[in-house]
Amino acid sequence: MPDAMEVSFVVNAGAVQVTTHPMARLLDVLRTTLHLTGTKEGCGEGECGACGVLLDGRLVNSCLVPIGQVNGSSVTTIEGVASGEQLHAVQQAFIDCGGAQCGICTPGMVLAAAALLDLNPSPSLDQIRIGLAGNLCRCTGYMRIFEAVVTAMRIKPAS
C-alpha cells in the first residue's frame, strides 16, 4: 500500500483533494485536514455514531471509513445540512423539541434522522427507534429526539 495517495471527493457540495495515507480515517481528514470539526469522535470503533456523515447519501460512521474508499464520492457533514442560515427541518425540530442537550451526539443524530426521513418520509415510532439505534445519546434518554423526528416529519418541506 502506498504511504500517501491523492483522494478527490466532494464535501458539502464543494470539491476537495487531499494527499494522505489511504488508511487515514475519513473522520480525521474531515476534522484535521478540512477543519470540519462538527463531526465528533465518541468511541473510534463504530459504536456511538457521533462521527456519522452521509457518504453518497448513506449514513456511515466516519471513524470506520478509510479515506481511500471515499475517492470520487460525495460526503455530507453536519456543516452541510442547513442551507446558509436556514436550518433543515430536522435541525429546527431538535431545537424546538429539546433533542439536543450537551450536543455532542447531535451532529450524528441529526444526520441519522435526516437520512431516515429521506429513506422513509413517514416512519413509525418503531422505525424511528431502529433508524437511530446506531447513535448513542447519554443525555436525553432519546424521548425528545423521537419527538423531534416526528415533528420534522410533519413540517419537512418537500425536498
Add this chain to the structure above:
Amino acid sequence: MPPVPAIGRAIPRREGVAKVTGRARYVDDLSLPGMLHGLTVRSPVPRGIIRAVHYGAGVPWDEITVVTAADIPGRNVVALILDDQPYLAADRINHAEEPILLLAHADKQLLEEARRLVTFDIEPLPAVFTLDDALSGAPIIWGENNLFKSYFVGRGDVDAAFADAPIVVEGVYETGAQEQLYIEPNGMLAVAGDASGVTVWGSMQCPYYIHKAIAGLFAMPLERIRVVQMETGGGFGGKEEYPSIIAGHAALLAWKSGRPVKMIYDRAEDMVATTKRHPSRTRHRTAVSRDGTLLGMDIDFMIDGGAYCTLSPVVLSRGTIHASGPYFCPNIRIRGRAVATNLPPHGAFRGFGAPQSIFALERHMDRVAAAIGLQPDELRRRNFIRPGQVSAVGQVMADRVDMDAILDRALDMADYHQKRTRFAAANVAAGRTRKGIGFATFMHGAGFTGSGEDHLASIVSVEATADGTVRVLSASTEIGQGTNTIFSQIAADALGVDVEAIEIAQPDTAVVPNSGPTVASRTCMVVGKLLETACRNLRAALTDSGHLASDGDLRQACRAYVRERGPLRASAHYQPNEAARWDDERYQGDAYGSYAWAAYVAEVTVDLVTFETRIDDFVAVQEVGRVIHPVLATGQIEGGVAQAIGWALYEDVVWREGRMANSQMTNYIMPTSVDLPPIRVHFEEVPYQHGPAGAKGIGELPMDGPAPAIANAIAHATGVDVRRVPFTPEMLAHLVEAAGA
C-alpha cells in the same frame, strides 16, 4: 409593556443553533499553532513500587517531551479534600492505570509507539479489591485501617425498638460501579510559561476546582492561572474532579515543552482511568409493627472509594443521609463507611451516593411489606415523613411535602393496581414471559449538604453592556443540562426584559466570579437564586442613579448608564440561611435547604428463556418546586431515568486484577434508542421560597428511583429476590434456577 415572563415557558435552548449546526466548539475542536499532543503512560499493575523506568529504542526520544514526578514545579498532589493523590506516581503505585509519566509530540502515531516503548520495573505489592478485604485490613493499603471516612447518625433508642419488635426484616443489597459515559471523552488544551502563566481550555464542570489544583501543582499565584470551559459534551459528575488531573498533566507538558499541548482521552482510556460510581453494600435491619409502622431502622452503608480519598467522604455523606428515605421512624441508626481498595478512585456521578442507598432501602421496603402481608404502597403510606416530622439527622421537614399525593398520581398514571392484579394472575399460567410492576418512593436533597454552601460562599455577577444587553457572569457550566437557558430565563424575568437581552458569558476564571462547582443539583436552586438577586441589584442601581424609571426600558437605561458613567456591575453573594442549623461534628441538623420528592413506577417483562428484562412502561412523578423550563426539565428526568435504567439492567463494570476489563462501548453496554420504554414524566409544582421563582434542584433525582422500581417489578414478575445492581440475565438465571430447585 413588560415582556411575557420567560420562566415556565419552553424558550429555545440558547446554544441550540450552535449545537445542531456543528458550530459549537468543544475542546478537541481547538488547535493552536505549534501544538503538540499529550499522552499519559500508566501503571500496568494495581499496587507496587517503581524501581526503574526504561525508554526502549525505536523512536527519537530527543524529540519527545517527557514529564515525570521529578519535573513538577509545585506540589505533586491533586488538591481536593485530602492531599493523598499524586499527579504522577513518583515511586508508589496504588491502582492500575495510575499515571506515571507524560509524553508529548506533534505526531500522534509516533507518540503511540513511544508509549509502547516505555516499560517499568515494578516490585508488586499485595492489593485489595473487595470491601471485605478492605475491612479485614489484609493488607492495610491506606491510612491506619483502610477507612477514608465513617459516619454514625441517628436518633431515638434503636436497640430498645428491636428488643420489643414483633417483626424484624433483614437484608443485604449491593450495587456495582457505573461509568458516566458522557459521549465526549475528557480532554484539555494547555499553554504554560514563565511569562504567560498557565491557561487551560477544556471539558469540565468546575473551572475553579481546576484553577485551585493548578495553582498548587505549579506553586503559582492564582492570578496567573486561567481556566476556560469549552462546550462540554456531558458530565454527570465524571467531569467534576478528574479534569483537574488532565488539566494539570497537559499544563506540565506545555510547561516543559514550551508549546501548547492538547490531551484528549480516547474512549478506552477514559473508561479504564477516570472515575466511576462507587460500588456499595447496604445492610438493613428493620423493626416493624404488625400494622406496618416502622419502629426501628438499623442501616449499615458502605462504599468502595478506590485508591485515593478524592470525594468519597462527600459521596458517603449524601448516601448516608438518604439511606432512610422519605420515611419517618423514631429510632434510626445509620453507619456509613467509605473504604479504600486498589481500584482507580471512584468519584462523582449523578446522585452521589444516594442512588446506592436508596436502591437498598426501596427494595428492602418491598420485602418488609411482603413479610407483614401488606401491599407495598400501603407500607409506604403508613410511614411517609410529613411536614414537621424529623429526619434521621434531626431535620424538621419544612417542605410542604405530600408523598401520598405524589404516589397516588404515579400509581394512577401507571394503572398500577389494576396491572398488579392482572399480571399476578396471568403469571400463574405457564409461558415464556412474566410481567411485573413495581415502584420506588424517594427524595433527593438539593445543593450541598449541611453548611457546604456557607463554605463555598458563591458569587454571581451581572454586567450592563454598552449595547443594552446584560451579561451574566458565573462559573456555572452548561454541560447539556440547560444552565445557559434557565439562567437567561431567571435573569430576564428578574430584570423585566426579553431573554434576547441576556447574554451568558463563557465560564473563564479571568472573567467570571466563583459561583461554585456545577454539581449537587445546585445550579438552578442556589446559583439561580444568586443570579436573581444580582439582577434585582442591577435594577436597583439603575433606578438609584436615575437612569431607570419604574416603567422604563431597562435596555435603554443600561445603554445610557454605560455611556455616561462606564461599566455597571452588580453582584450577589451567598448568604447563609439564618434559620438553618447544621452541626458538622454530630452530623445533625438541616442537611439540605430543600428536597425534591418522587415516586417512579416500572412495568417489566422478563423472558424466562433468555432472562432478559424489558421495561414496557415507565412513569416518573416528582415535585421539584416551580419548573423553570418544561422541556428542559422533562429532558433532565428522561435522561436521568435512561441512565438509571442502564445502571439497573446493562451496565456491568467487569474488574480483573483491579482493572476495568470491558473498557469499550462494544462490551460496556448503555441503553440505545431501541432499549428504552416510553418515559412518562409529570411534575407536581410546589414553589420553594428560597429558590429562584420557586425552583428546586432536579438533575440528580431521576437517578435514584429507577433501579429499585425495576427490581421490585422483576420480583413481582418472577418471585425472585433481586438484591444486586445490575440485574443481568446471568444473575436472574441463577436466581430463578435457585428458586426452582
